[in-house]
Amino acid sequence: MPVKVQAVEKPPLERIFGPGGWLARHHPRYEYRPAQLEMAEEVQSALENRRHLIVEAGTGIGKTLAYLVPVLLSGRRIVISTGTKNLQEQVFFKDLPFLKKLFPRVRATLMKGRQNYLCRQKLYDLERQPSLEGLEEVDLYSQIREWECRTETGDRAELQHLPDTSQLWSRIDARREACTGQKCPEFERCFITLMHQRAFESDVVIVNHHLFFADLALKQMEFSSLLPEYSAVIFDEAHEIEDVATQYFGLQISNYRLEELARDTEAILRWKALESPGVLAAVSELRHRASLFFDPFPSKEGRFSFDNRQEFLETHRAAYSALLNALVRLETELSRLKERPEEINNLASRAAELRQACEMMLESRDRNYVFWWERRGRGIFFEASPIDVSDILRERLFHTAECVILTSATLAVGGTFDFLKRRLGVEHAKERIFASHFDYSRQALLYTPLHLPDPRQPEFSLQAAEEVIQILKATRGRAFVLFTSHQQMREIYEIIRRRLRYPLLLQGTAPRTALLDRFRTTPNAVLLATSSFWQGVDVQGQQLSAVIIDRLPFAVPTDPVVAARIAQINADGGNAFVGYQIPNAVIALKQGFGRLIRSRQDRGLLAILDHRLVRKFYGKLFLDSLPDYARTTRLEDVRAFMREC
Numbered sequence: 001m002p003v004k005v006q007a008v009e010k011p012p013l014e015r016i017f018g019p020g021g022w023l024a025r026h027h028p029r030y031e032y033r034p035a036q037l038e039m040a041e042e043v044q045s046a047l048e049n050r051r052h053l054i055v056e057a058g059t060g061i062g063k064t065l066a067y068l069v070p071v072l073l074s075g076r077r078i079v080i081s082t083g084t085k086n087l088q089e090q091v092f093f094k095d096l097p098f099l100k101k102l103f104p105r106v107r108a109t110l111m112k113g114r115q116n117y118l119c120r121q122k123l124y125d126l127e128r129q130p131s132l133e134g135l136e137e138v139d140l141y142s143q144i145r146e147w148e149c150r151t152e153t154g155d156r157a158e159l160q161h162l163p164d165t166s167q168l169w170s171r172i173d174a175r176r177e178a179c180t181g182q183k184c185p186e187f188e189r190c191f192i193t194l195m196h197q198r199a200f201e202s203d204v205v206i207v208n209h210h211l212f213f214a215d216l217a218l219k220q221m222e223f224s225s226l227l228p229e230y231s232a233v234i235f236d237e238a239h240e241i242e243d244v245a246t247q248y249f250g251l252q253i254s255n256y257r258l259e260e261l262a263r264d265t266e267a268i269l270r271w272k273a274l275e276s277p278g279v280l281a282a283v284s285e286l287r288h289r290a291s292l293f294f295d296p297f298p299s300k301e302g303r304f305s306f307d308n309r310q311e312f313l314e315t316h317r318a319a320y321s322a323l324l325n326a327l328v329r330l331e332t333e334l335s336r337l338k339e340r341p342e343e344i345n346n347l348a349s350r351a352a353e354l355r356q357a358c359e360m361m362l363e364s365r366d367r368n369y370v371f372w373w374e375r376r377g378r379g380i381f382f383e384a385s386p387i388d389v390s391d392i393l394r395e396r397l398f399h400t401a402e403c404v405i406l407t408s409a410t411l412a413v414g415g416t417f418d419f420l421k422r423r424l425g426v427e428h429a430k431e432r433i434f435a436s437h438f439d440y441s442r443q444a445l446l447y448t449p450l451h452l453p454d455p456r457q458p459e460f461s462l463q464a465a466e467e468v469i470q471i472l473k474a475t476r477g478r479a480f481v482l483f484t485s486h487q488q489m490r491e492i493y494e495i496i497r498r499r500l501r502y503p504l505l506l507q508g509t510a511p512r513t514a515l516l517d518r519f520r521t522t523p524n525a526v527l528l529a530t531s532s533f534w535q536g537v538d539v540q541g542q543q544l545s546a547v548i549i550d551r552l553p554f555a556v557p558t559d560p561v562v563a564a565r566i567a568q569i570n571a572d573g574g575n576a577f578v579g580y581q582i583p584n585a586v587i588a589l590k591q592g593f594g595r596l597i598r599s600r601q602d603r604g605l606l607a608i609l610d611h612r613l614v615r616k617f618y619g620k621l622f623l624d625s626l627p628d629y630a631r632t633t634r635l636e637d638v639r640a641f642m643r644e645c
């Protein structure tokens, strides 16, 4: 099916971005940024000439408008994929409505993963067969029931009081496993159907990387696609693609997924008033076998390699076979039911899928995958992750789509995209790097104390805590202190909390958004956090005046996926430290430091307590990849700089 083309009169980009242009007349904080205009021209040319483009757009050049305007001018359907839901919503609710003044006829759709949307059928089923727990859930149910009549999207983001981890929502969301598709009586009114229709009629479809790669992986499995046909895709925050693709081209099973199947089977029998002692016995057998199989796993939280699967199978062969048999039994009992509504067929297919996934997980010898398991609370997750996604992406994405544009503030290492291209399988692309719009040499000071021990030494924490205290006194709080490990964060927090009078906020003591809100509104606050705060956080102004990082952010080499990647590169004759670990850490450090300067008025201090940045041979690559901050190794310079902030 050809992608529709809508004739659009194209004003030259200069007349939009240039001095005295449309943006100058309409944007409240307009500044002429030559790099923004140039980036827009590159995006336009890539779209017109149907070729791939990689653009690193330094902070502050206004990259979102630089790609949105050419997209809207193109008259073709284009997908924009962001790393986070936050950016996705910002593009849809802020940037696009602003540009509507210039492009009034443009139609856009926001698409999220299915679990964000309400399943009408499940909501009605729950009413017919109420099994709500407690008054709170009854109350929440009636709020959702009332909202369902007026919402146009069915997106849970509209339900402001719905807790993130709502049990009720997980029973009524539109996830694929429990959906009967066209056989559902609500199919025509279904929020997923309506979202698809809107997307098919739109010029711009805004998704996030999770949805995009879930879709690409579904296509691989020959299921129908979630996204409409498109002529180009733009990935913003493209530095996250490798991780997200790894997740979606992998396979996962867990004790939760087995329990979900058991629970859904019971619920559907109840809702459909089907009596089947055979199915119920199979469900209880499945629960029993699942717990015998998963119980031997240690209770320690974390991610662990599962390369001893053969040994594991030898010891636990009986429990494993019994689990597979329980899944077969459930599938058989479901297929035996005389009355088999679509929901029952669905359950039988899920049982079969889970059995195949278990077999692949425990028995596959595929050397392109790393097998590992993780414990989170009571959940045990088995994962098979592709060690290298470049072949998959080359074939499925870069060879298939006419135009793929990758952009982010952090893609280049040492002035080139070689690392990114290698990891993602990009063969041909135009490449551009646009420096930031900020004057970093005046706005930021990079401080690296040289007197601290190597961060790998046990005495590091104590001395680093002392240094953090001195820095925070100079900055009067107003800082993010970012750590590469939870343990280091807690150790340093325990020391500094007794010595400092500034309000300290610690990751894990409240939800992320609540902590950030408190940070923004509490004078002189200090936030201590780990890697999840390194990305996508935007605090403008003096409230954030320093970012302190404990050590160079090398990925944990014992993490099973990282370890497998290192082993593969070394086995192929490469040097994983130089070719993988260092470039990855460079990008992570650029992200972490990127939190600080968010406008031309911001000034602030960047501190890294790891002298390897200056003393080791690879420190130069880090420094060459960072903007040209003013630099010092003396605390007196920090104090003098902060007196002017």
Ligand code: SF4
Residues within 6 Å of the ligand: 118, 119, 120, 121, 122, 174, 175, 178, 179, 180, 181, 182, 184, 185, 186, 187, 190, 191, 192, 193
């Ligand atoms: S089509 Fe699927 S998601 Fe939509 S209402 Fe029906 S069962 Fe729910």
